[in-house]
Amino acid sequence: MQDLIASSIKYQQGTLTVLDQYLLPHQQHWHVCNDVETMKDLILTLKIRGAPLIGLGASLLVAHLAEQGMSQSALAVAIDELEATRPTAVNLMHCMAKLRVALAETDFVTAVVATAEQLFKEDIALCDSMAERGAALVDKGDNILTHCNTGALATAGVGTALGVIYKAQQRHGDIHVWVDETRPLLQGGRLTAFELERWQIPYTLICDNMAASLMAAGKVDKIFVGADRIAANGDFANKVGTYNLAVLAHFHNIPFYVVAPLTTLDTQTLCGADIEIEQRSPNEVRGVSGSFGEAMWAPTNAKVYNPAFDVTPASLVTGWVLDSGVYNQSDIEQGILKQLKS
Ligand code: MRU
Numbered sequence: 001m002q003d004l005i006a007s008s009i010k011y012q013q014g015t016l017t018v019l020d021q022y023l024l025p026h027q028q029h030w031h032v033c034n035d036v037e038t039m040k041d042l043i044l045t046l047k048i049r050g051a052p053l054i055g056l057g058a059s060l061l062v063a064h065l066a067e068q069g070m071s072q073s074a075l076a077v078a079i080d081e082l083e084a085t086r087p088t089a090v091n092l093m094h095c096m097a098k099l100r101v102a103l104a105e106t107d108f109v110t111a112v113v114a115t116a117e118q119l120f121k122e123d124i125a126l127c128d129s130m131a132e133r134g135a136a137l138v139d140k141g142d143n144i145l146t147h148c149n150t151g152a153l154a155t156a157g158v159g160t161a162l163g164v165i166y167k168a169q170q171r172h173g174d175i176h177v178w179v180d181e182t183r184p185l186l187q188g189g190r191l192t193a194f195e196l197e198r199w200q201i202p203y204t205l206i207c208d209n210m211a212a213s214l215m216a217a218g219k220v221d222k223i224f225v226g227a228d229r230i231a232a233n234g235d236f237a238n239k240v241g242t243y244n245l246a247v248l249a250h251f252h253n254i255p256f257y258v259v260a261p262l263t264t265l266d267t268q269t270l271c272g273a274d275i276e277i278e279q280r281s282p283n284e285v286r287g288v289s290g291s292f293g294e295a296m297w298a299p300t301n302a303k304v305y306n307p308a309f310d311v312t313p314a315s316l317v318t319g320w321v322l323d324s325g326v327y328n329q330s331d332i333e334q335g336i337l338k339q340l341k342s
Contacts, residue, residue, distance in 0.1 A: 007152035025194035050154020055095035058082040063116035089228035126261035127157025129323035134164030140172040148239035149191035150226035161224040227260040234314030234332035235272025246316035272311035
């Protein structure tokens with residue numbers, strides 16, 4: 001496989017390495033990944049995360065194993081196991097479906113490698129298109145609120161919602177970003193703040209529960225978020241807390257945009273209620289852990305509800321910023337998503 005390099009994943013001279021997103025921003029540690037168990041663990045512990053990147057990481061590993069001589073039947077098992085790691089982000093299923101098609105070819109090694117390379121390069125191009133289209137919605141001087149991490153760390157390219165912000169800053173300058181810290185795993189505080197700092201884009205970090213008062217004070221002009229799965233009717237799953245923002249945006253009359261590539265569309269799923277939501281460990285809510293160690297503040301056995309994602313109904317979305325264009329509610333009602341996916 002040819003060398004493929006992104007912010008948080010690299011395939012270089014036959015070695016696959018993954019930047020540990022759990023240890024960022026204070027430690028930059030790269031894991032070498034040579035086997036399915038390691039990749040499964042990296043995905044399950046969110047060391048590799050973000051809808052597009054999970055699919056790409058799993059794909060590069062499968063291609064690497066194919067080149068290393070793994071049999072067709074063992075590769076099929078690897079694809080099934082990797083696909084089962086996280087249930088909500090559909091990009092993983094999209095990538096694994098493409099690899100299954102390649103695996104059925106007579107020269108499956110060449111086909112699997114070509115597919116993984118193509119998925120990686122396609123993601124870079126999709127990010128560029130979304131960024132271009134989304135940046136056209138941003139005005140000089142905008143205060144933009146975002147949730148979770150949707151930047152270069154989460155994709156092979158510049159990102160989804162954060163890619164829009166990056167492009168808008170390049171185009172007009174004078175952008176300021178309100179960064180939701182994104183409890184429980186703090187992707188905003190750890191990763192989005194890290195990326196904005198690296199890109200020298202002015203930002204202010206807030207706790208998630210501060211967004212309402214900012215909106216009431218007129219300090220948020222637009223909201224851009226990513227998605228882990230968009231259903232046929234435009235409902236979408238994204239990091240838990242996104243729905244709160246959509247409701248608040250509606251109340252305060254603030255434009256609310258979701259930014260996602262074609263690989264995040266799932267038109268087999270008719271509406272948001274049908275999207276499986278990943279439930280995660282209670283300890284993620286009882287306390288917090290990271291490069292600094294672990295702190296648990298709740299009673300050890302506190303009962304916890306910890307869905308990783310929530311669903312935002314299409315009725316609360318101002319625009320769907322996809323790689324192919326920006327669509328409104330009437331486009332969605334007329335079935336544009338199904339057309340795009342066919
Ligand atoms: O649990 P995570 O960190 O993988 O969740 C990531 C998100 O929810 C992102 O907003 C999403 O993947 C879209 S953009 C990369």
